[in-house]
Amino acid sequence: MKKNRAVLALMVLLVFIHVISCKGQVNNTQAKNRNNSQTEALKDDFNKVQGKDSVRYAKLFFAAFPTNFVSFNSIYGYSDKAGPMPLYSLYEKHIGLFCKLNSTQPTTEHFSKLIKLGINGHWDADAVNALQDCILSHVSEKPGLTVTLLKQYKDKEIRSFWRFLFDGPHPDHKDVKKQYDVLYKSIGLIDKSMANLMQNEYMKLVKSSSKE
Numbered sequence: 664m665k666k667n668r669a670v671l672a673l674m675v676l677l678v679f680i681h682v683i684s685c686k687g688q689v690n691n692t693q694a695k696n697r698n699n700s701q702t703e704a705l706k707d708d709f710n711k712v713q714g715k716d717s718v719r720y721a722k723l724f725f726a727a728f729p730t731n732f733v734s735f736n737s738i739y740g741y742s743d744k745a746g747p748m749p750l751y752s753l754y755e756k757h758i759g760l761f762c763k764l765n766s767t768q769p770t771t772e773h774f775s776k777l778i779k780l781g782i783n784g785h786w787d788a789d790a791v792n793a794l795q796d797c798i799l800s801h802v803s804e805k806p807g808l809t810v811t812l813l814k815q816y817k818d819k820e821i822r823s824f825w826r827f828l829f830d831g832p833h834p835d836h837k838d839v840k841k842q843y844d845v846l847y848k849s850i851g852l853i854d855k856s857m858a859n860l861m862q863n864e865y866m867k868l869v870k871s872s873s874k875e
Contacts, residue, residue, distance in 0.1 A: 699749075701727055701729075701738065702738055702749045702750055704723070704727040705724065705727050705728065705738070705750060705757060706750070706753070708720045708721075708723045708724035708727055709724055709753070709756065709757060709760060712724060712760065718767055721760075721764060721767045722767060722768065724760065724761070724764070725761070725764050725767070725768050725773075725776075728757075728761050728776065729780065730776060730779055730780070731779055731780065731782070731783075732780055732781070732782065732783055732784040732785075732827075733783075735780055735790075735791075735794065736748070736787075736790075736791065738750050739751055739753075739754040739757065739758070739790035739794075740787065740789075740790050740791060741787070741788075741789055741790070751789070751790065754789060754790035754793060755793060758790065758793045758794055758797055759793075761797070762797035762800070762801070765801070770805075770808065771808065771812070773801075774801065774805065774808055774809065774812055775812060777797070777798050777801055777802075778798075778809070778812050778813060778816075778824060780794060780798065781794075781795075781798050781823075781824045781827045781828060782816065782820045782823050782824050782827075783820070783823045783827075784823070784824075784827035784830070785827065785830060786827070786830035786831045786832075792831075795827065795828065795830070795831075798827075798828060799828055799842065799846075802828065802846065803842070803845065803846055803849075806846065806849040806850050806853060807853055809850075810850060810853050810854045810857050813857065814854075814857075818860065821857070821860055822860055822863070822864050825860060825861040825864040825865065826864040826865075826867070826868065829842075829843055829864070829865050829868055830868060832872075833872065834865065834868040834869050834872050835869045835872055835873070843865050846861070847861060847862060847865075
């Protein structure tokens with residue numbers, strides 16, 4: 664009797680493991696399919712922006728564009744192990760268009776996505792560097808809106824945004840320092856506590872860079 668119970672328990676355990684394994688495979692397949700669908704939409708909408716009904720396809724391109732840094736990097740980034748991501752070869756054109764979509768999208772909507780892309784970001788060359796430049800240029804133009812939208816996030820997320828904005832191999836370079844000084848002054852006139860968060864993250868980057 665005990666032997667039968669043990670066999671039954673083992674069978675139940677094996678079935679449970681099989682179900683979990685299948686579920687994991689389905690989730691991985693669904694994630695891959697979503698990513699493939701998104702890349703195809705981005706390519707298709709980008710090409711159609713150049714033709715008739717450009718405003719419509721610009722809006723569709725904006726909607727398809729990644730909403731966070733991890734998603735962005737998985738589409739446009741480059742990995743030393745995996746190589747180029749699906750749309751790596753198109754990152755300059757796509758980010759160039761996305762950066763200019765404040766002309767077709769409501770400003771707040773465009774800025775919201777810029778901020779989401781910057782949160783938890785980390786510097787890398789090529790696509791990530793282009794995204795960083797795009798975000799920094801818009802933030803520098805509209806520091807007030809930036810502060811308003813960032814206040815919706817937790818301090819940890821806000822710090823990660825400022826860190827990404829000035830992250831790079833040489834955060835103490837004179838050009839980067841100049842960008843930081845100008846923006847820090849602008850942010851400080853709007854919200855001192857926000858400026859302090861920005862300053863703390865920038866100084867951490869400089870300190871970390873000096874140790875390398």
